[in-house]
Amino acid sequence: MNIWKSVMKFIYHFASPKHFYRISGKMIPWLGWLAAILLVVGSIDGLFFAPVDYQQGDSYRIIFIHVPAAWMSMFIYMVMATAGAIGLIWKIKLADVIASSSAPIGAAFTFLALVTGAIWGKPMWGAWWVWDARLTSELILLFLYLGYMALESAIEDPRAATRACAILAIVGVINIPIIHYSVEWWNTLHQGATVTKFDKPSIHISMLIPLLLMAIGFKLYYASVVLVRARNKVLYNEQNNRWVKEIVQANA
Amino acid sequence: MNPKRKNRLILVLLILTGTGLAVALGTMALKENIQYYLSPMEVKAGKAPPNHSFRLAGLVGVGSVKREKDGLTTHFDITDNVETITVTYTGILPDLFREGQGIVATGKLTDGTHFRAEEVLAKHDETYMPPPVQDALDKAEASKAQDKASGAMTQ
Numbered sequence: 205m206n207i208w209k210s211v212m213k214f215i216y217h218f219a220s221p222k223h224f225y226r227i228s229g230k231m232i233p234w235l236g237w238l239a240a241i242l243l244v245v246g247s248i249d250g251l252f253f254a255p256v257d258y259q260q261g262d263s264y265r266i267i268f269i270h271v272p273a274a275w276m277s278m279f280i281y282m283v284m285a286t287a288g289a290i291g292l293i294w295k296i297k298l299a300d301v302i303a304s305s306s307a308p309i310g311a312a313f314t315f316l317a318l319v320t321g322a323i324w325g326k327p328m329w330g331a332w333w334v335w336d337a338r339l340t341s342e343l344i345l346l347f348l349y350l351g352y353m354a355l356e357s358a359i360e361d362p363r364a365a366t367r368a369c370a371i372l373a374i375v376g377v378i379n380i381p382i383i384h385y386s387v388e389w390w391n392t393l394h395q396g397a398t399v400t401k402f403d404k405p406s407i408h409i410s411m412l413i414p415l416l417l418m419a420i421g422f423k424l425y426y427a428s429v430v431l432v433r434a435r436n437k438v439l440y441n442e443q444n445n446r447w448v449k450e451i452v453q454a455n456a
Numbered sequence: 457m458n459p460k461r462k463n464r465l466i467l468v469l470l471i472l473t474g475t476g477l478a479v480a481l482g483t484m485a486l487k488e489n490i491q492y493y494l495s496p497m498e499v500k501a502g503k504a505p506p507n508h509s510f511r512l513a514g515l516v517g518v519g520s521v522k523r524e525k526d527g528l529t530t531h532f533d534i535t536d537n538v539e540t541i542t543v544t545y546t547g548i549l550p551d552l553f554r555e556g557q558g559i560v561a562t563g564k565l566t567d568g569t570h571f572r573a574e575e576v577l578a579k580h581d582e583t584y585m586p587p588p589v590q591d592a593l594d595k596a597e598a599s600k601a602q603d604k605a606s607g608a609m610t611q
Binding site: 255259260267382389390391395397398408411 | 581
């Protein structure tokens with residue numbers, strides 16, 4: 205129990221707004237630049253150096269955007285739901301801030317995954333959109349994000365809004381395994397998993413490397429953007445505290 | 457953990473199991489409707505709705521594609537390597553359409569083994585590899601040198 209207590213103490217200390225503001229300010233440039241480098245290198249590798257696909261030719265190259273965007277759409281939702289649950293149970297304000305800062309970024313990645321999927325689907329499948337289980341559950345994910353954002357701005361009392369949003373995020377998390385396993389549980393037009401399966405990935409190493417570079421780049425991009433947004437929210441929420449006033453005066 | 461937090465943790469877990477159970481029951485009840493397509497075997501087993509449009513999927517039978525003189529109407533077999541259904545389609549086929557390729561056709565049965573398609577979509581698999589590796593794989597398979605092929609895949 206002693207270890208548990210000291211871990212919790214550390215988390216509470218790290219999650220204190222002042223501490224978070226200082227540390228995240230130092231992390232953002234590193235995360236941002238690393239993301240930029242990975243995305244540039246990954247795009248160049250994916251678009252120019254990765255070989256053509258034996259069946260799809262050059263058209264498959266959209267996976268370097270589509271697949272990382274789809275992974276991010278689910279990853280960010282998991283972060284949002286977990287942070288929401290932590291905020292709900294342990295009343296750590298920073299967790300609520302992270303959850304609400306994540307929603308628009310997650311919605312953007314979901315939209316990107318849907319749009320790039322449609323652009324890929326038209327030439328390869330012959331259809332922009334089909335109502336199979338994978339595509340439909342991903343569309344529901346977009347609606348969950350939009351619903352979360354709408355609910356947050358519809359409730360005026362911020363504490364009530366936070367609680368309602370956390371519950372919505374937790375309820376919606378059930379959609380994540382459905383998205384992931386939809387291609388296994390049901391017949392879908394969408395193909396099965398390539399990388400995230402227990403077998404070895406069925407993608408050639410020369411195509412897998414740029415894909416993973418892009419995926420890590422997207423993750424770091426999310427990390428830097430969510431921290432920027434969370435910092436703004438923290439400053440706004442803590443505007444009556446002395447340390448915020450000092451920062452504002454120093455920058456005035 | 458203090459009792460208040462414990463209660464809230466239990467509440468969160470209850471929400472998760474509750475929605476999980478509801479969704480699981482719902483999707484199980486809708487299982488047939490969530491299926492995007494039927495296989496030839498399922499059609500032969502009488503699962504296809506009579507006089508109703510449905511989707512049929514399988515591989516295009518090798519050597520079965522015949523084009524009519526109008527250049528648009530195509531006849532081909534869809535097979536799951538157990539049962540085979542002959543499909544007729546008038547229109548432009550997707551780029552990936554070829555013999556041995558997985559496809560999904562929307563249309564109606566005209567009789568037990570004939571299917572009139574209104575739309576044909578190609579279903580590609582989850583394998584991505586460059587053509588030289590594909591060639592090497594084919595050659596390796598021909599000469600039964602399986603270990604060499606998996607060596608080229610993983611490097």
